[in-house]
Amino acid sequence: MKNVTLFLSIVIPTYNRLPILKKCLIALENQQIRQDSIGALDLGELNSPRVAPQVLDYEVVLVDDGSTDGTLDWLAAHGDQFPHVHSFAQNHAGPAAARNLGVKEAKGEIIIFIDSDLVVTEHFLQSHADALIQAEQRLGCDRLFTYGWVINTCNFDDPTSEPYKITDFSAAYFATGNVAIARKWLLEAGLFDTRFQLYGWEDLELGVRLKQLGLKLIKCPEAVGYHWHPPFSLDQIPRMIDREIQRGRMGVLFYRKHPTWEVRMMIQMTWLHRLL
Known part of the structure; x- marks a missing residue:
């Protein structure tokens, strides 16, 4: 076996969400990564020797979808605080197009999708990586993806204090609030349909095509993200x-x-x- 670095790309589309985006990015900078072996993974190279990643590394690919709230200016002014973040911009075209651009610019073979109003726990990335590797070992193939917990909260000051509720349960097969998947499956499925420019369904529609490829959903409750939304008024x-x-x-x-x-x-x- 050869030792390699398992590199993750967290792709985040954003549009006029600067206050909660700040918390989202801070949480991603504060990830606790275990620097010992995290198991064997072949990343789909079925004819090559299996590899044992011992170092987990990552980048955050942030795609601004034409925000008008100063998101790009803020990033430019505070870039030194976010060494993992690489930002890109497009005219407002919706999250499907933004995620496609993020996948195109990403360096990792594993893509993790979250939304810009999600605040993750410190073991978020490690949990997704462990779940991917363990599932591949158990199933004997990499035709799978992991899906973490999303807990809804309106607590802006301390979003990660929210307990899990029955209303947080999701039966979705593929939703981009908290999911990790090999880039090759996204490309084979054809990425997101950019005709979905308004709110809703672009991730579930891609999920239909991924299911047709035979990908297995692996639940990963250890990878927790807190989805903030303002209290009702x-x-x-x-x-x-x-x-x-x-x-x-x-x-x-x-x-x-x-x-x-x-x-x-x-x-x-x-x-x-x-x-x-």
Whole structure:
């Protein structure tokens, strides 16, 4: 066996979320990485000797999706505080296009997707790496990805103090709030469909194509991220209505691409949902 560095690329799209983005990036800089062997991994090189990564390293690929809140200026002014962060910018085109750009610019063979309003724990990256390697050893192949816990919170000052709640459970197969996957599977599936420019469904739609490739979902509850959102107030109602309209439009696109009963259930497009 040869020793190598397992390099992770955390891809984060962001749009006008500077206050919580700061906490997101600080948490990623404060990762606790175990510098001993983390097991054997072949990264899909089925005809090559298996390798034993002993050093885990990472980068944060931040893609600004046309923010108007000074995100890029703040990054430029504080770049020395975030040595792992590499930032890129695009005109506002939605998270699908932003994630595709992030994958293109990423250096790692393993891509971890999170959102810019997610604050992770200090063992987040180590937990994903361990779960990927252990699952590959157990299954005898690398046709898999890991999916961590996402705990919703409106506690801005201390988001990681929020306990896990039954409402935090997700039955999604592939969602980009907290997922680690080999870059090669994203490329084989065709990346995100950039026609999803409004809110919703672009990650689940990619998940349909990944499932068709036979990838296995591996739950990784040790990789915890706290998804911050502001506490409810009446002035949010117009934005919430607009977001649901956007999600409905993207749901139509989702179903046109994959006119199956499974997708109808996802987007709540059944007679039962209409009755409810």
